Amino acid sequence: MARAIARAFAGAGHPVQLAARDPARLEADKADLETRFGVEVSLHEFDALDTDSHAAFVGGLPDLPDIAVCVVGYMGEQSENIADARAAARVLRSNLEGPASILERLAAAMSARGSGTLVGISSVAGDRGRASNYVYGAAKAGFTAYLSGLRNRLSAENVHVVTVLPGFVRTAMTEGMDLPERLTAEPEEVGAAIVQAVKKRRNIIYVRPIWRLVMAVIRNIPEPIFKKTKL
Amino acid sequence: MTQLSGWGRYPRVEADIVRARSEADVAAAIEGGALIPRGNGRSYGDSAIGPKVLDMRGLDRMISFEDGVLVAEAGVLLSDIVQTFLPRGWFLPVTPGTRFVTLGGAIAADVHGKNHHLDGSFCDFVDWAEVMGPDGTVTRLAPGDDAFDWLRGGMGLTGIVLRAALRLRPVESGWIVQDSVAAKDLDAAIDGFEARLDAPYAVAWIDGLATGDQLGRSILLFGRHATPDDLSADRRARPFAIPRRRKLSVPVTLPGVALNRVTVGAFNAAYYARGAARAGRQIVDWDRYFYPLDAIGDWTRIYGPKGFLQFQCVLPLETSRDGLRAALTKIAASGQASFLSVLKRMGPQNGRFSFPFEGYTLALDFPVNDRSLALMHALDEITLAHGGRLYLAKDARMPAEVLAKADPRAADFASYRREAGLSAAFASAQSERLGL
Known part of the structure; x- marks a missing residue:
């Protein structure tokens, strides 16, 4: 998904900074963005879970980006997340603590500059906890709330925050899952939707509009009924 | 497990699909037993399906x-x-x-x-x-x-x-200078190709349902990349900008009876008449010229729910006229509707197991049904009798004996695979069917 998002921005002419734990693994993606779109691409080492390093990471970037997209996520296995507190902590840290930390550092730098856009990839799983994946759901619910608060705080400082709720996407994370065709987006759709959302300064987007309806229904099922469903 | 087919939607098999996103994924997949790599699934038959399929589209940098x-x-x-x-x-x-x-x-x-x-x-x-x-x-x-x-x-x-x-x-541009020529029958079509062997691009649409004097009537399309001099001033200023085509689609799978001798015959006659009336020089954009069908998403749905088959053979130059005449006579007599029929002159063989060799290639689509299968069987025999061979990327049903007779290289290919230890690692529904 990160690759598709990077391509969408590079395709719109933006130079791109890619940050990941092992930047050497991104060499081919750097070459791809340069070859396809002729934009400048740089690679940076970044560990979402090493929150102590985040301030230095932001300070060390050659240029503070105009737009930063946080595509950090880890689902794990629900059964393991329930049984093992450490597995649950990893899910909570990867989806909430790490992303919140890096966005907060970027927010500080952007509000000091007086401009910028932050994009957080959260999840519809955070709209309501479900038996099948509520550890991941809880982490994403927290992240969605965090993004909402951040947007609220930064609205006076010309820094915009976009919350992206992709729905199902055909990626490594959903590999092997049997997903309904109409609800499942290709990574390219996510990329295009984010570029649009940034341009139009949208607040919260569902990549496929049908998800807005699906989640409205799911959120509004009364709890006495919801608790008996298998979703 | 997922139901998987080629572009013709026939046959379908239960496949375990593994998506590769890195070289390491590919290596891991190979370790797990025989598989076939698959790209975008545009081969028509069973070339890229099998019990285990490695989807390579994630490696796209x-x-x-x-x-x-x-x-x-x-x-x-x-x-x-x-x-x-x-x-x-x-x-x-x-x-x-x-x-x-x-x-x-x-x-x-x-x-x-x-x-x-x-x-x-x-x-x-x-x-x-x-x-x-x-x-x-x-x-x-x-x-x-x-x-x-x-x-x-x-x-x-x-x-x-x-x-x-x-x-x-x-x-020098995204435009093609196209000359179209109407050929009233098969001989005229072949003479037309032979007269223009220097044309960079050449292909013909052929009416698979015409009979008698009109057997093999075709519209020949020759093309070359346009230079700035070929273009009007506004196009010359932006030689690579072409008008956007509206994407059409076939919204539902048509019932299998929608294509029949009458509807397709009428379409073909109209298409030929239009081609003949418009013969001459035209400037067309690359998209229209090279990919007329790409503008229609899911066009294969017009062939009905069972999918379709494509028959593509190549015949040597010496036997092309006789062989094509025999094939077209058979097709027209069968009444099996085919309206995406293509005839093309090919150059010399270059690969050791590649399809093309010097001669003429004919490609036709048929909806999947018993009559089509019987017709294709007859076309196999005509191909064999004239020293031709069939294209594996289109094939979904040729019997192994036909491949063995048509292409002695198949046995060499199979023994190369065995000796190099490739047979156990790479296999498709097609390779199993054909004993490759």
Whole structure:
């Protein structure tokens, strides 16, 4: 998904900074963005879970980006997340603590500059906890709330925050899952939707509009009924 | 497990699909037992289906572009190559009739295009390919290497292409100067091709339902890349900008009876009349010229729920007239509707197991039913009797004996696979069916 998002921005002419734990693994993606779109691409080492390093990471970037997209996520296995507190902590840290930390550092730098856009990839799983994946759901619910608060705080400082709720996407994370065709987006759709959302300064987007309806229904099922469903 | 088919939606098999996103994924998949790599699923029959399928579309990065040579991963689509490089003045050196195929798939099928008679097939423009073998080692193969010769046209059965270097063609515009010529019968069509062997691109639409004096009547389309001088002033100013085509689609699968002798016969007659009336020179954009069907999403749905079959043979020059006449007579007599029929002059054979050789190739679509299958069986016999062979990238049903008789190279290919230890690692529904 990160690759598709990077391509969408590079395709719109933006130079791109890619940050990941092992930047050497991104060499081919750097070459791809340069070859396809002729934009400048740089690679940076970044560990979402090493929150102590985040301030230095932001300070060390050659240029503070105009737009930063946080595509950090880890689902794990629900059964393991329930049984093992450490597995649950990893899910909570990867989806909430790490992303919140890096966005907060970027927010500080952007509000000091007086401009910028932050994009957080959260999840519809955070709209309501479900038996099948509520550890991941809880982490994403927290992240969605965090993004909402951040947007609220930064609205006076010309820094915009976009919350992206992709729905199902055909990626490594959903590999092997049997997903309904109409609800499942290709990574390219996510990329295009984010570029649009940034341009139009949208607040919260569902990549496929049908998800807005699906989640409205799911959120509004009364709890006495919801608790008996298998979703 | 998922139901998987080729572009013709026939046959369908239960497949375990593994998606590769990195070289390590490919190596891990190979360790897990026999599989077939799959690109964008545009081969018509069972070339890229089987019990275990490795989806290569996740490996889709372009690595470099220097002096007209693009290095890219196997899952890059030819459509992406056109989109990226045509605005910079480069086009595909060879392109099949759809641009929605992957680089790896184009190499595996050694696809050909409208310029085969002059330029050869896709792999004639591949400088090298990096291929993963059964033990996970990666070898860079180049023309002249034995293994490269088996790779091209080897249908993914000799190893998995990870990356390749493709020489693109410099062009001065995105427009094609097209000359269309009506040929009233088969002889006129073949004479028409032979008279214009110097045309960079040549292909004919042929009426598969015409009979008697009109047997084999065709519209021949010759083309070349337009230079600035060919273009009007406004197009010359932006030679690579072409009008956007509206994307059409076939919203539902039509019932199998929608195509029949009457409807298709009427379509073909109208198409021929229109082609004959419009004969002459036209400037058309690359999209319309090379990929008329790409504008219609899911066009295969017109063939009904059971899917369709494509028959594509190539016959040697010496027997082309007789063989094509026999085939067209059989097709017209059967009344089986085919309206996407193509005739084309091919150049010499280059690959060790590639489809093309010098002569004429005929390609026709039929809806899947018993009569079509019987007709194709008869066409197999006509092909064999005239020294021809069939195209594996289109094939879904040829019996193994037909392949063995048509193409003695198949036995060599199978023994190469056995001796190199490839048979246990790479297998498709097609390779099992044909004993490759």
